[in-house]
Amino acid sequence: MIKLGTVTPPLLSGATLASAASVAQAVFWESVDQYWYVCQPDDTAQDMDRLTVSRLTADGALVDKMVVGRAGHGANLGVERDATGVWLWLDGMPSGGWATALARVPYVPNGTADASDPSVVRTPRTGVYRVSATVDPTRRQLIFRWQSNDAASPQATGGIDRYDLAAAAAGRFTPLQTLAYGASGKTxxxxxxxxxxxxxxxxxxxxxxxxxxxxxxxxxxxLQSQHITAFPGLPYREPEGICVYENSPGDPAATLAFGIAARTDAGVRHLNMARFPHPGTDPWVPVPYNTALYKPNSDNYVPQYRLAGDQVFLHFSLSKADGTAWGQGETLFQLPLRARPDRTQRLLGVVSGAAVTGDTMAVRFEVTPDGKVSVWDERTLAGWIGGDVSFWVC
Structure with missing residues (x-):
């Protein structure tokens, strides 16, 4: 379970979207290509009958867009990858500006699609209102929300289903689970x-x-209800969109990102994104290393890390297997993506007292954004070196 507490520094600040017609309604992070997908209802004569989906880089630069016609409000968005490419799950078959079915359409850069074309329409349930969907990429599941009454969200009642994603893509809908909900009184x-x-x-x-x-x-x-104060003071500040945020596919420390939309008086639409801290790791997680080159002092000193919120702690003590001295800038091992810093970190460690008689026992390590942990010392040290209380913020 993600702890809904203090958020991290922003993932995006003031990213400009493809359409100036409306603010974002839904977001999705695709971890393979590291793109944001952002859904906006477009300002056509029919208002909610067309959606613009912007694709942004991880730092918010606009890559391209896609326009989806005969759609709904864009209340939520799911992105699916399979062997053939990237697919969008969004609103279809609009009625009164809201969807009555889903559409699964291929993402075509700067292309168009029809969300009510029978070939793309998916209907998990009939006789329901204001439907929408997203994807849990960690379990390959389609998440489908439906209303049993045609009412605004504060008065909405209905349910949320989850389905196997591959089966749903093929048009087969057998709920793995359904969670009922009542009127929340909130938007x-x-x-x-x-x-x-x-x-x-x-x-x-x-x-x-x-x-x-x-x-x-x-x-x-x-289980939790948390007031969010991120991005205070924005003009027309409005929460819009929440999604799973993985460093890479299958990331066991996946967390959640959420959007706060804003606009200027000139009408430019901006998106701001933040995330909740990664869940921690307990116990310590071993890090692979070259056992032919290095040997730990004991099983307690094999290279390992743990996460506590967004703090990464590192623990190890290694010697050269052949007894030779450590090389300046020699890389000892490489950390997995979720434990890497966003910029190079300098860490202080210790060295065997026998190796530095009459000199300091301190030794310096560096951790680079690609996760490589290297030793930096001009003394051609021999014996064991280690870091025991080193940490940084990921």
Whole structure:
């Protein structure tokens, strides 16, 4: 379960979207290509009958866009990758500006699609209202939200289903689980699922009521409700979109990212993104190293790390297997993506007292953004070297 507390520094600040017609409604992070997908309802004569999907780099630069016609409000968004490419799950078959079915369309850079074309329409349930969907990439599941009444979200009642994603893509819908919900009294601004929990984002434009919640899939119990203060003071500040945020596919420390939309008086639409801290790791996680070159002091000193929120702790003590001296800038091992710093970190470690008689026992290490841990010392040290209380913020 993700702890809905203090958020990290921004992932995006003031990213400009493809359409100036409306703010973002939904977001999705695709971890293979490291792109943001952002859905906006476009300002056509039919208003909610066309969506613009912007694709942004990890740091918010606009790559391209796609226009999807005969769609709904763009209330949520899912992105699926398979062997043939990237697919969008979004609104289809609009009625009164809201979707009554889903559409699964291939993402075509700077292309178009028809969300009501029978070949792309998917109908998990009939006789429901204001439907939308997203994807849990960690479990390859489609998450489908539906209303049993045609009402605004504060008064909405209905349910959330989860389906096997491959089966749903083929048009087969057998719910793995359904979670009922009642009227929340709050304005829904997005939802997602990560593992055993469903997360919702609520709030209104210009009001200090942005809230994220966590609900248990199995019991339906509300486990957390957290007021979000990220990005204060933005003009027309409005929460819009929440999604799973992985460093890479299969990341066991996946967390959640959420959007806060804003616009200027000139009408330019901006998106701001932040994330909640990564879940911790307990116990320590071993790091692979070259056992032919290096040997630890004991099993307790094999290279290992742990996460506590966004702090990364490193613990190791190694000797050269052949007894030779350490080389200046020699790389000892490489950390996995989720434990790497965003910039080079300098760490202080220790060296065997026998190797530096009459000199300091301190030795310097560096950890680079690609996760390589290297020793830097001009003394051609022999014996063991190690780091025991080193940490940084990922």
């Amino acid at each position: 829904l601004q997005g939802y997602t699922s990560l593992g055993d929990h469903v997360y919702h984002l609520y709030g209104d434009q210009g009001q200090d009521n942005v809230t994220a919640t966590c609900t248990d899939w199995a019991s339906g119990s509300l």
